[in-house]
Amino acid sequence: MASGTEFFAGISKIPxxxxxxxxxxxxxxQYNAEEVLMGRKMEDWLRFSVCYWHSFCxxxxxxFGFPTLQRPWNEGTPMESAxxxxxxxxxxxxxxxxxxxxxxxxxxxPEGSTLQESNRNLEELTDLALQLQSQTGVKVLWVTCNxxxxxxxxxxxATNPDCHVLAYxxxxxxxxxxxxxxxxxxxxxxxxxxxxxxSTLNTDVAAELKxxxxxxxxxxxxxxxxxxxxxFLIEPKPKEPCRHQYDYDAMSVIGFLKHxxxxxxxxxxxxxxxxxxxxxxxxxxxxxxxxxxxxxxxDSNTGSPDLxxxxxxxxxxxxxxxxxxxxxxxxxxxxxxxxxxxxKVRRESTEPEDLFIAHIGAMDAFARGLRNAAHxxxxxxxxxxxxxxxxxxxxxxGQEVEDGTxxxxxxxxxxxxxxxPAATSGRQEKCExxxxxxV
Ligand code: XLS
Ligand code: NI
Ligand code: NI
Numbered sequence: 001m002a003s004g005t006e007f008f009a010g011i012s013k014i015p016x017x018x019x020x021x022x023x024x025x026x027x028x029x030q031y032n033a034e035e036v037l038m039g040r041k042m043e044d045w046l047r048f049s050v051c052y053w054h055s056f057c058x059x060x061x062x063x064f065g066f067p068t069l070q071r072p073w074n075e076g077t078p079m080e081s082a083x084x085x086x087x088x089x090x091x092x093x094x095x096x097x098x099x100x101x102x103x104x105x106x107x108x109x110p111e112g113s114t115l116q117e118s119n120r121n122l123e124e125l126t127d128l129a130l131q132l133q134s135q136t137g138v139k140v141l142w143v144t145c146n147x148x149x150x151x152x153x154x155x156x157x158a159t160n161p162d163c164h165v166l167a168y169x170x171x172x173x174x175x176x177x178x179x180x181x182x183x184x185x186x187x188x189x190x191x192x193x194x195x196x197x198x199s200t201l202n203t204d205v206a207a208e209l210k211x212x213x214x215x216x217x218x219x220x221x222x223x224x225x226x227x228x229x230x231x232f233l234i235e236p237k238p239k240e241p242c243r244h245q246y247d248y249d250a251m252s253v254i255g256f257l258k259h260x261x262x263x264x265x266x267x268x269x270x271x272x273x274x275x276x277x278x279x280x281x282x283x284x285x286x287x288x289x290x291x292x293x294x295x296x297x298x299d300s301n302t303g304s305p306d307l308x309x310x311x312x313x314x315x316x317x318x319x320x321x322x323x324x325x326x327x328x329x330x331x332x333x334x335x336x337x338x339x340x341x342x343x344k345v346r347r348e349s350t351e352p353e354d355l356f357i358a359h360i361g362a363m364d365a366f367a368r369g370l371r372n373a374a375h376x377x378x379x380x381x382x383x384x385x386x387x388x389x390x391x392x393x394x395x396x397x398g399q400e401v402e403d404g405t406x407x408x409x410x411x412x413x414x415x416x417x418x419x420x421p422a423a424t425s426g427r428q429e430k431c432e433x434x435x436x437x438x439v
Contacts, residue, residue, distance in 0.1 A: 005084070005087065006091065007072060007073060007084075007087070007088040007091050007092075007352070008088075008091055008092060008095060008352055008356070011026070011095055011352075011353065011356060012095065013094070013095055013097065014026060014095060014097055014360060015027050015028070016028045016029075016031065016032045016033075017029065018030075025357050025360065025361065026353070026357065026360065027360070028360060028364055028367070029364055030364040030367035030368040030371065031046075031363045031367035032367070033097060037370060037371065037374045038329065038374050038377070038378065040333070042367060042370060043099065044333070044335070045325070045328065045329070045333060045334075045370055046338070046363070046366055046367065046370060047099075047100060047141070047334055047335065047337070047338030047339060048098045048099070048338065048339050048340075048341070048363055049098065049099075049100035049101055049102050049141040049142075049339065049340040049341065050089070050092065050093055050096070050098050050100070050101050050102075050340075050341055050359065051101070051102045051103070051299075051340055051341055051342050051343070052085075052089060052102065052104070052108065053103065053104055053107045054312060054341075054342065054343060054344035054345075055089075055092070055341075055344070055345075055355060055359075056071075056073065056085050056088060056089045056092075056107070057085070057107050058345075059071070060347035060350070061347075062347060065347070068347045068348070069345075069347065069350055070350070071352075072084070073087070073088040078110035079109075079110065079121065079124075082109050082110060082121075082125050083125070083128060086108070086125065086128055086129060086132060087132070090132040090136055090138060092355065092356075093136065093138045094136050094138070095356070096356065096359055096360070096363075098138070098359070098363075099137065099138055099139060100138065100139055100140065100141035100186075100338055100340070101138060101139075101140060101141065102140070102141050102142045102143070102144070102189075102342075103143060103144075104143075104145065104146040105118075105122055105143070105144075105145050105146060105172065105175065105176050105179065106118075106145075106146040106149065107146070108122060108125050108126065109121035109125040109126075111150065115168070115171055115172070118172075118175075119175050122175065122179060126179050126182055126183060129183060130182065130183060133183065133184075139184060139186065140180070140183045140184060140185040141185070141186055141187060141297070141337070141338045141340055142180075142185055142186065142187035142188055142189045142230075142233065142269075142297065143176055143179055143180045143185045143189070144176070144189040144191060145169075145173050145176040145190075146193075147169045147193055148193025148194045148241065149193075152165055152168060153169070153194055154194065155194070156195050156196070156197075156208070157169035157193065157195065158192075158195060158211060158212040158215035158216075159192075159195045159196070159208035159209070159211060159212050159246065161204075161208075166211060169215070170218060173215075173218075173219055173222075174222055176188070177219065177222055177223055177226065177228055178226065180228055180230055181226055181227075181228045185230050186230055186231065186336040186337075187230050187233050187269075187296065187297055187336060187337055188223075188228075188230050188231070189233045189234075189235055189297075190216070190219075190232070190233070190234050190235070191234075191235040191237065191247075191269075192212075192234070192235075192237070192246055192247040193241065194241055194242060195208075195212060195242075195245065195246050196241075196242030196243070196244050196245035196246050197243070197244050198242060198243045208246070209246060209256065210260075213256070213259075213260035213262065216232075216260075216262055216265075217260075217262070219232070220262070220265045230336070231267060231297075231336050231337065232265055232266045232267070233266065233267055233268060233269040233296045233297055233337070234253050234267075234268055234269065235247070235268070235269040235274070235299065236248060236249050236250055236252065236253045236268065236270070236271075236274060236275075236278075236285065237274040237277065237278075237310075238274065238277050238278035238279075240277070240309065240310050248278060249274075249278040249280065249284075250270060250284075250285035250288040250294070251288055253268055254268070254288075254289070254292055254294055263294070266294075267289075267295065267296030267297075267337075268285075268289040268294050268295060268296055268297075269296055269297040269298070269299060269337070269340075270285045270286050270289055270295060270297075270298050270299070271298070271301060271342060272285070272286065272298075272299075272300070272301065272302060272303075272315070272324070273299070273301045273302055273303035273310060273311070273312060273313070273342075274299075274303075274310070276302075276305045277308070277309070277310060282302070282317075282320045282323065282324075283320065283323040283327065286298065286323075286324050286327050286328075290327045290330070290331045295327070295328075295331060295334070295337075296334075296336075296337045297334060297337025297338055297340065298324065298334065298337065298338070298339050299340050299341075300315050300321075300324070300339040300340060300341055300342070300343075300362070300366065301313060301315055301342050301343040302314070302315045302316070302343075312342060312343050312344050313343060313344075313346075314341065314343040314345070314358045314359070314361060315343070315362050315365055315366070316362060316365050317365065318365050318368045318369055318372065318439060319439050321365045321366045321368065321369025321370075322368075322372040322376070322435075322439050323369075324366075324369060325366065325369040325372070325373035325374075326373040326376060326377065328373075329370075329373050329374060330377065339366055341359060341362055343358070343362065345358045372438045372439055375438050376435070376438040381434050382431060382434055382435065385430070385431060385434070389424075389426075389427075397410060397411075
């Protein structure tokens with residue numbers, strides 16, 4: 001198949017049709033890219049991105065069954081299908097109206113039998129990607145290196161007990177950073193695939209964490225050397241594939257970065273599907289990362305907490321998207337990060353049209369979440385209640401605690417003069433009822 005082939009024949013540019021019927025799912029009912037909310041276009045608040053690995057490399061295979069998704073671009077030799085996949089992907093981005101995409105080095109081009117051959121494959125495919133980017137205006141939200149699929153990485157990459165493997169990972173990241181520069185990527189992600197362990201008996205955890213920190217320092221140094229201007233991001237995940245993953249959740253990663261003096265060079269890419277795997281609520285890590293000024297980007301998907309494994313479903317729940325967008329608005333946006341759909345259609349959703357329906361539905365869920373959150377933030381009711389709850393820290397002894405100038409002696413003196421504190425209601429149900437008004 002040549003570059004002129006249409007992979008999604010019969011599907012044209014997805015329109016915004018706010019009054020379309022319920023059965024009409026090939027149009028946006030909420031997402032109106034150019035519409036301005038709180039001084040910014042919807043597309044700039046949301047910064048949607050399509051991921052390459054699930055949507056274009058995925059076949060529907062799972063640990064129990066063979067591929068179910070017959071994709072015309074997956075035919076031919078590995079290099080032929082890599083080229084077709086790229087054309088199919090750009091046709092999809094353009095028809096969907098999404099301006100960003102994300103990929104692993106090995107999604108874009110097949111691994112060769114040597115590092116040099118892999119690099120040549122990647123060079124060839126990224127030449128084509130660059131051409132398609134300039135033809136369509138679609139940009140790279142982030143690049144990442146696949147440091148977990150190849151058998152050499154079975155014991156980890158940057159945390160591998162064998163430095164030879166760490167060196168391979170380093171060489172791969174060096175090329176990944178060159179590719180990020182070539183394609184103008186706005187971010188670069190490190191997801192610690194097999195950076196973790198299954199048994200404490202064969203693992204020197206202190207050594208492995210130090211090696212990982214030193215690995216990141218090499219990446220920072222090389223980024224500076226080549227003048228790459230993108231944001232570095234770490235993506236936490238508590239389990240899968242390892243029993244214990246070092247980057248468990250937002251707070252573990254923030255602690256790691258601060259401990260090794262890397263917190264100025266990295267932010268976090270939060271995936272709510274991982275957050276719920278860690279036993280937290282959907283929005284927990286979004287809020288925690290943002291509280292420390294470390295929320296860089298979001299892998300906007302969802303899991304099924306009742307199953308307890310990583311299902312990477314499309315995010316369709318507007319309560320969750322409202323909670324995420326509330327934090328995004330409160331921190332002033334996600335740029336240079338965005339909302340990347342690290343999500344896959346179910347293996348039973350076999351039609352190419354399902355790929356569109358999934359993305360449209362999730363984009364509408366986030367657009368609806370943005371509308372809800374903008375309304376909620378503009379009216380300021382919840383913000384007012386929050387302010388009132390912490391009012392005692394705005395004057396007197398509270399102000400001194402706030403500023404860090406107070407002492408325990410002052411605390412004692414205060415209690416001796418003022419006695420027992422009065423009970424104050426937390427008003428959780430009132431907050432929940434107010435929130436429901438906006439959803
Ligand atoms: C896996 C991760 C992965 C990263 C990119 O669970 O979500 O897909 O986003 O390597
Ligand atoms: Ni994931
Ligand atoms: Ni992810």
